[in-house]
Amino acid sequence: MIRVAKTAGFCFGVNRAVETVYKLLDEDKTVCTLGPIIHNPQLVEELGRKGVRIIDAPEDAKAGETVVIRSHGVPPEVIEKLKALGVDYKDATCPYVQKIHRLVSDGEREGRRVMLAGDAKHPEVEGILGCCKTSYRTFKTREELENLFKNEPELAEMPLLFCEQTTFNVEEWEKCLDFVKKVCTNASVFDTICKATTNRQREARELARESDLMLVIGGRHSSNTAKLKEVCEPYAQTYLIETAAELAALPVKGKANIGITAGASTPASIIKEVLVTMTDKIETNELNFEEMLEESLKSLNTDEKVHGVVVSISPTEVYVDVGRKQAGYIPANELSNDPNAKPEDLVKIGDEMDLLIMKTNDQEGTIMLSKKRIDAIKGWEDIAAAMDAEEILTGKVTEVVKGGVIVLYNGIRVFIPASQAVANRGDDLEALKGQDVQFRIIEVNRQRRRAVGSIRSVLREQRKAAQAKFWESVEEGQEFTGTVKSLTNFGAFVDLGG
Template sequence: MSGKVLLAESAGFCYGVQRAVELAEKTAAEQGSCWMLGDLIHNAHVVAELVERGVHKTADSASLGAGDTVIIRSHGELKSVLDELERRGARCVNATCPNVVRIQRLVSQAEQEGRQPLIIGEPHHPEVMGVASWCAHPLVFDGPDSVKLWLSENSENRETPLTVVAQTTCIRELFETSWKILKKECTNVKIFDTICNATHKRQTEAAFIAGQVDVMVVVGDRKSANTKHLTEICMKECPRVLQVESADELPHGIFTGCSAAGLTAGASTPAGIIKEVYATMSEEIKAAEGKEESFEELLNQSFKTLNTGEKVTGIVTAITPTEVQVDVGAKQAAYIKLSELSDDPTAKPEDIVKVGDEIETYIVRVNDVEGYAELSKKRLDAVKVWENIETAVEEKTVMEGTVTEENKGGIVVSVKGVRVFVPASQSGQPRGADLSAMKGQKVQLRITEVNRARRRVVGSIRSVSDEARKAAQEAVWGSIEVGKHYTGTVKSMTSYGVFVDIGGVDGMVHISELSWSRIKTPSEVCKVGDTLDVYVISFDPEKHKISLGVKDHSVDPWTVFMNKYSVGDVASVRIVKLMTFGAFAEVVPGVDGLIHISQIADRRIEKPEDVLSEGQIVDAKITAVDEEKKKISLSIRALLAPTVEEAAEEAPVEE
């Protein structure tokens, strides 16, 4: 880890910030200019760039009205401001983070139900002030101390029905401590964990990295709440923590004597600034480590002593048909027999190592008399694998392996040469599934049990797949919007519709939304396993329900019909329903016409099914179109040759 910068994977724009910036840029590009009330996000660099793109900034909402387009910031806005903008005719583009919108709805709903909304967060933060404005009498506390004080002020407070939410960037420890006090002291409390998953992941990751490094750098605007919280969290784990807005603020010499440094960034920090800080930190650490080794260190290294059973690192100097020669920086010549190079007897040495490669080995035997040392890469690899396996249990590391066989009660997975038994219940497959079908598959798993003495290892594929599924579900719920399109897979079917997996979450496509054509069962248009392009009609995060559609509502079937046919035209139609008075036939998908019983045949019939059947394709003449009521009259009889009786009736009468 020496000389490296550990960069947090979750550093930089969160979904809500990215969405707000993209909406502002798109609106400005489409309209030439627009407005933002205050800072769209808490980052001066990004706000300045938006101003250059035509997103003007104002703190006075009263100056905006009809003809103005206003981007509502990611933190949300006071409800009174939104109502006033709407009253004056301004067009509002709501860039409020969906997670914040959810909290606004929760406090509003709580008050409608006669409950007291209680918000844990920073009282003067724009997000908290905006959320509080969605109810008449909110309570806002900054942590457990404020909660205790409120409870002590009046014993009746403990009887108040409470709905508790949190600022999206709240430190989890503060929120959990607060709601646990309320849960214990109050008689009627509903808790909603509204801390953004991305925020929690960012804070957890920052704490983990800070505990491993000598210096921790947090990048972000000083007005950003989540950046401030990241700094506070890192200070608990690392003795030296810096919060900067750009690379220019890094003090010279701060990384002297630093073996490793960490870097994370707030949710409003653009990637370009993070990259610049990362590059500067890497260069500073490299420069601080550039000193030459002392003569004494070099001398001690040249007289390295080799001892049986130790690990030693050397450089491959030669490869022969029988051995690999290694320079380990000692007086003795060292080599590895081919049998000690790899477990694979068919492996060629030149495929495993090359001259000049650095190689770590295990010292098998040292012969000081003859001046050589025998090494083994194979034994060290085996030791390392077992060490990795044991560490994986403690750290719950995800490992990869290949399924080699089906065993009694489960399967066997080879992980770096170690046999790992996975019980059937942990295979990730449904109960009773054919596990032999998994043979040869690469899988990810966690090691749950290790007995090195008995060489027994047990693992779980299910824990990894469940976690991945949960992460995918959180990602979907974190970004879902009405109208958003997904490519999904049909998971199951019912008589009234199909369930479609859109990435770990199932949504329902009602049969009426599957096709413009009239269908009786979903199986007429799709089957389990099919891929469908769907879009969100509505969703309920609380009940975890999503309504999806497949039909393209931008296409009006009636317009398609009117553009294609006129009265007198002949159309090939499909019989979709038989009634006592006639038959309905599909002319184009989504548009049906009526063939009256008198127009089905060239003779009198008792009922339509005497001649027609559902699903049958027939030619029919369009005899009338009622555009206002969108009704069509069809006739099969008009295309048939007249009978003798009809011809006689239509013949002219001779005088």
């Protein structure tokens, strides 16, 4: 029997960072990341093939590149450096990490010394400690914490602020907390372990107790993946693997109960690949492999469609009732492809809509949904048909990007090259932003989810029609109002509309 943890795979913060990179690529931006976007070599390599560079410092960014700050966050001086250099950047720091930055800064202003549970060499911890302007202490275990107080007994009487790395081991934190309560007389304690991490570790522990063998899938340099392995090891034979290729060397065959969990930086595609590879490794009479695979993948909840009714609207999310016990919500960036649109302008309470399930979190009782992806599925059918029919479409210019503009049509982002966006070379593209324009589709690539259009071809037809109409009715003596387009030594050229 194979069972996959429901919490396996991307957490909210990691998914947000990865989506930020893909969104910029869809906008034809040149992207680099400040350090690997996540601790997963396979995904990092895939992004590398798409042209995403990894840089070590703000000054490594090239002209025209957009720098993405990963979910781990960075010290404040890195942000200041990016601004000083005039580098375009997107901050994808996890909200849970941002909260720790605020706690640390506020604590120092109150005169408290920061005591951080975590790995001092981890990028997230380096970013947090960068917020400290006075001395601080870090520790990874209760034993290390006890040694700190033995070497510096004055700490017991000092005003302290305790918090932890978001992926810190939950059980170890509880041991440290027990010591703090016994020793410290003036300590503020904040539980800053990410709730997704807490749930992931708890579920992994429970799954390990009921399994003969545990597989932990994730990057070997990932902190949360390594901690999952630590959590599982006391209860079952546990292996950490990065890809399905590593299964060949493991004693998987003959195990009756196998549990699988994955770190917060592990893509769903790798989890699925591991499951598929199990066909040749597992022998069972209870279920055939196809049934086991189908059952295991249910927890991933990808591509399932639901119908929902809007029940509440906030600036960042829309809450919907989808007829299930879990609360459904649509993040603002999954509501529409228009980055300037506000949720309250797009929907109202009581609206009904078809939605796509992006992620289910049974521990928190929530379902993350997307409207723009359903719209895109429908929109591609219209786009393909419009290209075949050479139909003239109407859409709104939402962005001016490198080399052209983006027009939004039925949830599809259509790229209009600069050469096809205006009637005359040199016309200002910025003037099109926010305008409704008519255009034709001239290229569709479904695999790359790319559609290319032309405004200019429509403008030319309209101009020819206006010229024909003019010559049909023009007579000597008629008066016209026109726009002077150019002056020469022999006269002036006036545009009479076509």
